[in-house]
Amino acid sequence: MDLLSISAVNWARGQFALTAGYHWIFVPLTIGLALIMAIMESIYVKTGDEKWKVTTRFWQKIFGINFAIGIATGIILEFQFGTNWSNYSWFVGDIFGAPLAIEGIIAFFLEATFVTVMFFGWNRVSRKAHLLSTWLVFTGATLSAFWILVANAWMQYPIGMEFNPDTVRNEMVDFWAVTLSPVAYNKFLHAVFSCWAVGASFVAGVSGWYLLKKRHVEFAIQSIKIASLVGLVGFVMLAVTGDGSAYQVAQKQPMKLAAMEGLYTGKEGTGLVAFGVLNPAKKEYNDDVNPYIAKVEIPKLLSLLGYRNINAFVPGVKDIIEGGYTLPDGTTALSFEERKVRGEKAIQALADYQMAMKDGREADAADHEAILRENYAHFGYGYLETGADLIPHVPITFYSFHLMVMIGMFFILLFVVLLYYLYKKKMNNTRWLQYVALWSIPLSFLASQLGWIVAEVGRQPWTIQDIMPVEVSASAVSAGNIITTFILFSLVFTGLLIAEATIMVKQIKKGPESLPPADHTGQ
């Protein structure tokens, strides 16, 4: 590991997290706004009411500002797989590259083509063609989310592939297993509904500001109605798909679940920590320090959610490292040490296979290949040193998860209240609710970021679960180079974020076009 210092890996990791974090500020708003705009424009086309056109066009402007910066941060992410994670790119590119390419071919072109019709086509195509374009922008953005989440899900639950010792990479053998994996569709649905949720809370909050200022009241009420409906559906579905995701995590990434719950020692009928404070004095996974200072637990719920059985055994961090418990399929869990031995065997067998093939010793090669295949499920463990290497950062994962869930619950309540006040036609005069809607905007963005933190911090140390740890995935680029680009991107993304925010604030302050638009004047 001369070239690949741990520092370089951590900077590469930080750079990816930075880019992904920035990208995910803009993407959910883009997808959420696209849906809300499409619904508004549908009402306009159906009713012919020009007010809905004005409403649609206002949110379209906000969408446009946000769309551009989402693209800017997205392109870097795609290429970072190569620039920062070149070993990974070869090792699994045969599987991982395909969804990325499909995303470009099927989703990005759809989005990019129809976004220009949506922006510039108001007077150049028919109303229905324009409406279709808006819906296609939403469809393109959603499809793009699907393919990138298929790629991400595959890293968390690698299936549909076989290792080829000649090419030294994993090769796809079942496209549908990769595409339709339960982890993929749960992730996709959870992420897409989070976009609806963020878009809705943004529209509701901005509309709340107009109501507070008593400006564009009718426009604001129109907007908040659509936002509240989309928001309620979004957040309720987040809870449903969140349950689906947690179930998948329990089955496929038990260490992540243990970190999410701060669970060190498992038991049958484990409760779900509804609220908890972790004990900073807990330093080792196997010390006797209580992991919590305080916690409120709902009995047996974690067993129920994770295994659909109130008495199921949920392994904790210590169990997963030490093994010996019974897995849902009836077999006994291996300890880290056992898996490490098998992983090392697999790596050695690969080296022996390569040498044997080079020397033309085919019979030997076949023997080494058999050993490799027998132990391949543990391949990545061969690169790790100790059991503690298996543990993700527990406090970050734990608090991110719990805060995200709390914010989600808060929003379900908020949108129910908003819909009630809208139904009673009291929204206009209820200032406290307008304030709450406005000040809730950052919370939805926060929850959305926290979701990704749980997913990505919680799966450490793996780039590909059990097969490839992060340390082995990186490129042979020194830390100095990566630090330079890290600083560069931090400055540029932050500068652009500030510019984007001020442009949006200016547009919001300017408000929608005046009614009725006499000559279709745009800007």
Place this chain on the structure above:
Amino acid sequence: MSLLGGLLVFLLFVQGGQSMLGSLARQEDEKRLLINALGRKWEYTFTTLVTFGGAFFASFPLFYSTSFGGAYWAWMILLFCFVLQAVSYEFQAKPGNIFGPGVYRAFLFLNGVLGTFLLGVLVATFFTGSEFTVGKGNIAGLGSSGFVISQWQNPLHGLESLANLRNLCLGLAVLFLARTLASLYFVNRLRHEVLEKRSRKFVLYNGIPFLLFFLVFLIWTLLAEGYAVDPVTKVVSLEDKKYLYNFIEMPWVMAFFILGVVAVLYGIFQTTFNQRFKKGIWFAGAGTVVTVTMLLLVAGLNNTAYYPSSIDLQSSLTLENSSSSEFTLTAMSVVSLFVPFIIAYIIYAWGALEKKKLGMEELDSDGHAY
């Protein structure tokens, strides 16, 4: 991949136009018109670049791993200026953009110049070679310097390619080609007499340096040594005039290549000397797609290493040793069946928006302007 590359180079006319905002346009309203004419097309170029990246990843993961992870700085700078471009159209004229329109237009200029030039330089390395080694056994501990399979051996991480004159020639050729195509696009697209007249002159001003640099690169490459692969032993060796022989041994590639070049020249000279001719962009554009596609085929077909390593010939990437498995390539071919459908809706959208030429009035009446 070659076709995608060809399309990408054609669509770089957007970047070419960005590099001329300061010279072709003299008044503010002219600048605004140019920005809007380009701003309606930039997403196609951007999307093609992203798709090009994704498709390279899916089809040739070892190239993705070796080139992006190795020629780190060349790619990072290239990508960086595309990041700046992506926000610049939308942000440059908006109130509250903090840095002022000048900065965003400078970003567009930067992307226009560096985006085209660096891409040309990087493509030239397909013929001139780069300094890397590949050891697939490294991940199993067989290498001497860590687990990483592809390792760049020059600390400049791709910037060293700028020291090769032949690479520079293709870089400059792509830059001037993009500017020529942009001028042709403006002639076709704008309803603005002054700009149209000036654009016609710019077709020639940029077309001549393009031809010059391109011919130098082409002749040099045809006469230089190329990276040949033995079809049986897979051993890579240097072969004199390899690329010239590739053309001769693949006459259909040569025929299309010449056809492409002729179409580009026709577009340039017709537009320059026939004041009524406005369709130059279609000839030169189609010609560019065909020429670049053929050039990329020459780099990889006929037992040639398409991404050669100049310091360790046997590390060179060939279509065979760097491509995806047959299964993945088949899956990608099935996905490619969507392409005609995609082309159809792009033509529809392009047509729907281009029925009218773009003049100053449309900027205000179309509902969205940059």
